[in-house]
Amino acid sequence: MADQIALEVTRYHPERDREPGLQTYEVPLRPEWVVLDALNYVKDKVDGSLSFRWSCRMGICGSCGMMVNGEPKLTCAAFLSDYAPGPIRVEPLKHFAVIRDLIVDITDFLHKLSKAKPWLIRKEEKPLAEGEYLQTPEQLDTFKQFSMCINCLLCYAACPVYGMDPLFSGPAAIALAQRYNMDSRDQGSGERLDILSHSDGIWGCTFVGECTKVCPKNVDPAGAIQQYKLTAAKEWVKSLLLPWGAK
Amino acid sequence: MKPVAGYVPYPPRAFRTRVSTYWWLTSWPYLRFILREFSSVFVAWFVVLTLWQIASLIRGPAAYAGFLEWLRSPFLVALNAVSFLFVVFHAVTWFNLAPKAMAIRMGGKRAPALLITAPNYVAWLAVSAALAWIVLGE
Numbered sequence: 001m002a003d004q005i006a007l008e009v010t011r012y013h014p015e016r017d018r019e020p021g022l023q024t025y026e027v028p029l030r031p032e033w034v035v036l037d038a039l040n041y042v043k044d045k046v047d048g049s050l051s052f053r054w055s056c057r058m059g060i061c062g063s064c065g066m067m068v069n070g071e072p073k074l075t076c077a078a079f080l081s082d083y084a085p086g087p088i089r090v091e092p093l094k095h096f097a098v099i100r101d102l103i104v105d106i107t108d109f110l111h112k113l114s115k116a117k118p119w120l121i122r123k124e125e126k127p128l129a130e131g132e133y134l135q136t137p138e139q140l141d142t143f144k145q146f147s148m149c150i151n152c153l154l155c156y157a158a159c160p161v162y163g164m165d166p167l168f169s170g171p172a173a174i175a176l177a178q179r180y181n182m183d184s185r186d187q188g189s190g191e192r193l194d195i196l197s198h199s200d201g202i203w204g205c206t207f208v209g210e211c212t213k214v215c216p217k218n219v220d221p222a223g224a225i226q227q228y229k230l231t232a233a234k235e236w237v238k239s240l241l242l243p244w245g246a247k
Numbered sequence: 248m249k250p251v252a253g254y255v256p257y258p259p260r261a262f263r264t265r266v267s268t269y270w271w272l273t274s275w276p277y278l279r280f281i282l283r284e285f286s287s288v289f290v291a292w293f294v295v296l297t298l299w300q301i302a303s304l305i306r307g308p309a310a311y312a313g314f315l316e317w318l319r320s321p322f323l324v325a326l327n328a329v330s331f332l333f334v335v336f337h338a339v340t341w342f343n344l345a346p347k348a349m350a351i352r353m354g355g356k357r358a359p360a361l362l363i364t365a366p367n368y369v370a371w372l373a374v375s376a377a378l379a380w381i382v383l384g385e
Contacts, residue, residue: 014260070273097261105261138355160277163266207344208280226348 005029005080006087007038009050012098020098023047024087027080035075035083035090036064039102052102059216062150065157066102067091072154072214095156095163109153112169115195116177121188133185146179146224148217155211155221161204168204169196171211171221178224181231197232205229282333283340289333296327342367 004026012020025046027038036054043050055061057076064075069089080088096104126133155171156162162170177196181189196202205225212222267273271281303314317323345367346360353362 012262014262020262094264095266097263099261138352141355141357142350142352160266160270163270206280206284207347208277209344209347210276210280213276220347223347223350226344227350230348 003029005038005084007035007042008087008089009039009042009102010091010098011050011101012092014100020092022089029080029084029086031079031081033080035066035068035073035078035080035088038080038088039075039090050102051100060150062152065093065152065154067094067157072157074152074154074216077216093153093157095159095166096153104153106153108166109151109156109170109173112173113151113176116169116173117188117192117195118173118176118180120180120183120186121191122185123187135184139184142184143179143182146175146182146219146221149176149179149219149221150217152216154214154216155219158210158214160208160210161206165200165204167200169198169201171205171225172219174202174205174228175219175221175224178228181228193232193235196228197235202229202232283337286333286337286340289330290337292326292330293334338371342371 005028007025007027008022009025010020011017011023025038025042027033027041030037033041036057039050039052040054043052052064052066052075054064054076056063059074059077062074065072066075067073067090068075068078069083070091072093075090080086090102092098092102092104096106096108099105120133149172151172153172159168159171162168174196177192180186181192198204202225205222207222207226209222212220215221271277300314303310318327342364346363349363351358351363
């Protein structure tokens with residue numbers, strides 16, 4: 001095994017460059033190193049101006065998502081040795097505007113996430129003295145998978161619908177809305193229905209299914225969206241048959 | 248102000264790449280997805296063909312014989328062979344995706360995917376066998 005591997009990294013300086021370009025760095029190929037380690041090596045030893053997001057190094061924070069050889073990956077979980085002999089191409093996440101080097105602008109996602117109301121909504125909060133809202137392990141199990149989302153946005157980079165229609169709410173925002181819809185303590189599914197059952201919401205999804213494949217936490221956003229399509233269709237039929245019924 | 252997609256209130260000059268028209272040729276899963284969606288055209292063609300068949304049946308024996316003769320032309324045989332493959336692909340992908348949309352819980356756990364796909368395939372086989380028996384059994 002060669003002891004070096006080439007890293008082709010996207011560089012973009014917003015005040016200098018008209019468009020992003022690639023720069024190649026030779027980094028040590030160590031069996032325990034992931035792509036993020038290699039980027040940190042470049043930043044520490046070779047070129048301190050290289051910019052990228054990262055925090056936890058262990059698949060929890062969701063900040064280090066990038067395109068590795070064209071596939072959306074958490075760079076903290078992409079081992080260099082899996083790409084040997086290289087070169088490894090590291091690019092910013094697809095479908096997002098690049099601010100600098102490997103950093104993308106995620107403002108659009110944050111807007112969409114807050115619109116999906118990913119928090120517990122109660123019609124009436126019970127007084128603190130009555131204690132917490134209880135939940136059985138079975139009830140927890142219905143939504144636990146969707147609650148594992150770390151907002152790493154790999155699913156948005158894998159979704160061609162989001163790439164072509166930036167108004168689409170996208171996989172993670174819908175999966176997280178569904179996480180709260182299915183929570184036994186939540187009463188806000190009616191409020192989320194109008195936002196989700198929309199041409200920019202679940203009906204924008206054509207079920208490519210790649211979001212689920214690239215998800216590092218096995219959230220299955222594609223499943224969440226299809227399940228919600230079924231729920232929304234049932235709600236629509238109900239509203240047709242019982243127009244006087246409350247939501 | 249109404250939010251506009253891609254608009255950032257205080258923008259650093261960000262670089263945005265346009266998705267290529269040929270994005271679906273960049274990977275096999277994308278191409279498979281497009282083929283799956285495209286298969287709907289052939290499903291529609293079979294529906295039109297069936298309606299056509301019924302219409303010529305109503306118009307009498309001569310019209311129906313003409314219809315059958317038309318079906319035997321090489322172009323239609325080829326078209327229908329390709330359509331059949333696409334319709335089978337359509338059905339298989341549909342049944343395989345069904346468990347994703349149906350989160351059925353049994354005994355406190357989510358039912359395995361096979362429990363949803365298997366009855367679909369069995370029903371498909373049963374209906375196909377029944378139709379084959381009616382058409383070929385005479």
